[in-house]
Amino acid sequence: MKPYAKTKTSETLSNKTDRAAGSPKTPQAEPTAPRDASKGNPLILQTSIRWLVYIILFLAFFLFWYGHHAPGGGFIAGLITAAAVLLAYLALGSRWLHSLDFDFKYLVAIGLSLALVCGLAAVLLGRPFLTHSFGVLSLPLLGDIQWTTATVFDLGVYCTVCGACLSIITAIGESGRDGRPDRKVHIPGRQNPRHKDEA
Amino acid sequence: MLAAIILLPFLYGIALACCGCKLSPRAGLFVLPVPIVLFLYFVWQIPRVAAGAGAAFSCPLLPQLGIDFALGLNGVSLIFALLISGIGALICCYSIGYLKPQENLTAYYCLILFFLGAMLGVVVARNLMVLYLFWEWTSVTSFLLIGFWHDRSRARYGAQKALFLTVCGGFCLFAAFVLLYTVAGSLDIDTLLQRKELILHSPAYIPILILTVLGAFTKSAQIPFHIWLPDAMEAPTPISCFLHSATMVKAGIYLLLIMTPLLGGNALWFAAVSGVGLLSLIWGAYQALKQTDLKAILAYSTVSQLGLIVALIGFGSQASLTAALFHTVNHATFKGSLFLVAGMIDHSCGTRDVRRLGGLAKVMPRTAVLAACGCLAMAGLPPFNGFLSKELFFGSALEAVSGNLAFLGGAAWLIPALAVLGSIFTFAYCLLILFRVFAGPLPAALPQTPHEAPRIMLWPSAILASFTLIIAFFPNLLARYLLTPAISGLLGETVRIHIAFWHGFNLSLLMTLLVFALGFALYKAWPQARKLFFGLPKLCSANAVYDRLIPGNGLIAAAGKVTDLYMTRRLQDYIVFNLLFFLCMTLGSIFCHVHGLRLLPEISPVSPFAYAWAACIIAAAIAVVRSQNRIPAVLSLGAIGYSVSFFFAVFCAPDLALTQLLIETVSLALFFLAFRHLPASFADKPQSRRRKRFNLLIALLTGCCVSLVALIGQSNRMFSGISGYYVENAKALTGGSNIVNVILVDFRGLDTMGEISVIAVAAIGVFVLIGLSPVKPFNRQGGDRQ
Amino acid sequence: MELLIAIVIGALFSAGIYLLLSRTLLRILLGVSLTTHGVLLLLLAMGKLNAGAAPLLHARAAAAYADPLPQALILTAIVIGFGITAFLIVLCYRAYQVLGSDDTELCRGAENE
16 A cells, blocks of 8 residues: 555645646656646647648548448447547647537437437337438439438437547546546555445 | 225325325324225125125236135134224324324334235235235234334344244245145135145145144244244334234234134144143243233233134134134234233333332323223123133133043143133233232332323223223124124034123133132232242243344354355455356356367468467467556557457458447547556556466466357357348348448447447446545545536 | 467457456456457357458449348447446546555455445
8 A cells, every 4th residue: 555655645745736837747657648638749740630630520521421331330430530539639738628618428419319319200200210211312413322311320329429439538638637636535544445434 | 896905005005105204294194094994894894794795806916826816805804804904093093192203104104004904915815825925024014113113222133033933934834835735736725625635635734734833823922932022022012012912913813713624623733733822821921920011011911812812723613713713802902902001101101110110090090991901801800801702711621621632631631721820820910910000109200200191092092992891791793793704604614603791600610710719819929929930940941042043143143154255345256256157157058068069160261460460469468467567558458459450351341440440549548548547556466376376267267168159159050140131131121332330220220229328328427437526535635626 | 260269269358357357456447458359359250250251232242241240249349348448447547536546455345345
């Protein structure tokens, strides 16, 4: 237990000073993960990310749209989108994330609702839940487009996966930042740290 | 209608439990109508049952096992049902005055309602399993009611003892019923009565007899299972009156009565039942003399009076069965009123110790009158109903000498002698209760100033006490409407019952007078007799056996030790148990079917890259295990993930490859983001060598088992799969070309919906866990800003 | 190939279970991840390996297609495995915060539980 006590004391004490100074805190024997992810990132990444994100998002959209006929689909597209935002977060830091000002849990809710609505629409038309239909749409310039209602469902999947991944990442990444101090609990001298007042 | 009546208390109790918190102070008033309604229903049924057309209900539950939810009212059931519902109503009324509003009244009345329903179910059931179900339910509710004031350790001890003994008896009863089913092929009581000969001559007859009788004796607190009843007096007094003197303990009596035509009629039954009954009569009365707590005296007196009833059932003649039923009713009236009086004394004086009480007749005159009715009735003095019962008891005892118990020969004369002895003790303690508590000088130092009890508590006791007189003067009303149908139903022939005060100068009258004389003498000589009684050597005490066997260092400690063996509170041990079970199941089922399985699949060609890939994965896995720092470990995990995605790509699963690639990337990012909060060390904490080797063994065994499963899965196709359907119909039914995606969002869309729900729940879980406010730490550094 | 993949699956499971039985929380977490990867390989092995082309219906029909059903199952398993891993990471993090130690031996239940 002793090494941990030492770590915790130094970390909790250094919290107050470090937050003021903005310098990275140091856990024992580990390469430092900077408090703000953007500090210390190479300039190249920070510059290129601005247009890289759009390329990745376009790739995601492409894979989503053609998922029904080629490798792709809602899961992959959602993950690629999440990867894009993650890359931007790692490159530009939490200031960028806060400027985005979007709670990703709403994306999860939107995705689940889309999937549900897609299924219920079939019920309203008298068919079993989640019955899909498909067809071919002939547009003058674009030619034959194969449409299917499964795309709506896939959109729901896309939103859910993307929103879930991003909310997990942002929650973990943002915990311990300003607004929520590191809640390391220092229990002096206890061999068996067990909280009796925890339900 | 009958089923509704039986279910009414349960439903009402559930409704009360649901909205109980609002009703709590007034719960009693809400509950009071239920037993009153039940009582009126059963009164309404009296002429029907007398005519032989009682209500019935049947509904199949498990026909393959012969279990039907069959209910039926006959004479015996009706008597008990009237007792249960009537006394239940009086108890509800009494409890309103007895319990303070701060108590957990909702639970109390719910339990009373459940008990009421269960007890009615016991007496009304026509199928043995239904009877058993309700029987055990009464045990459970009795346990909960005895332990009502569960912060008292004596109450917990008493409840546990009662539960243990009655449930053991219930288990014996269950075994008896199962044996009856295997012998006679039916669980319906009426059908069993028709197959009586089959049961009597089967080899399982003696076990059935013993088990049934054990069940009845544990419930009715007969020797040597009577030890739970005095400890059950920790319950509130209305409960002691309702359960432990008037109704629940009579369940054993009821069982013996309905089993009399089935199992009775031979020497073993007569000897066993009447023997135990007489023993309980004497032992209970003897112990009652030695007690100082008013409720304890009444408890042992209940044991003794129940012994009297059991002995009467054991005698087995028509007269004795009549006397048994008659005394059941009488006992309920006088014992019930005496328990309620004890409650009133406790309520107003603050103590139940007879050594400290005295002279209460001056301050509580009405209570004194009620107590006098109860005590004198129990003692067997005219003009109370107890006198009639005692007369019938002595008459039956004398009859049994030359009747059913004649096989005992000369020893049969012991029976009336024992009856007289028991009655002498009964007489003595009745007078002791009455005169020591109510006569004499008023003691100066009582915990509370004694005052007359409130009317809401007086009325139930008065009603019961009045019955002691009403039944005494109009016994044939009872006989004609209730006893005659009951006995006729039991014996299967129409009988005529007439009860009278005066039977002429005969031996039973002589015995009665002898009891009065000697009992009065014992009462007068009590101080000297007390020394004698306490000076007698102590025989083997059932209580001592119980105390050594069960609580404390006995069974419960042993159960604790067994649990401690496997509940080590260590996470790894629980994982090991799971893995061992998994191994046993899998390997076991493989070995059971080993001759039908091919082990080695057709080996498809392996390219050198495959060897390299496999080596890479295995090396990375070993690297994760052996690494001492967390970053190399996580990077090795990433390497494994990417290798798996490479494998997917090579084996024609492009969707999978893409997904795995992305997931692995995001996971790695997640790990590194989380490392800030996780401890720095990665190397395993020191474990003993033996433990490490054991872990390694389990891990290798599991790995081998799973390899085996993989091999067997690849080599044996039990049936052609369903994938062909998807391949053929993807284009036609869905218009899509990516079969995997089509399966996910179209064919098996519901599964995907479940999957995204899981992922959403994981995200919400992560959010909640991180956003939870901290537990109050002992040494806060910095502010807590949420 | 089948034998090889069975061996690889076994190795992954052994490593994963060995890590699961350790005392450090992070090791348990990595054990779960390893076992999950083993399960993915096991699922794929249940379909015939080398059966045919990727399950994509193009204009030219292939002679045989790889089994699409295990692939759909694996896709689900991958995503859910990720969700579980993420949740476990946060659970470890929170447990370490509250209990102050990542040693499961020190975080055992109390005697009377």
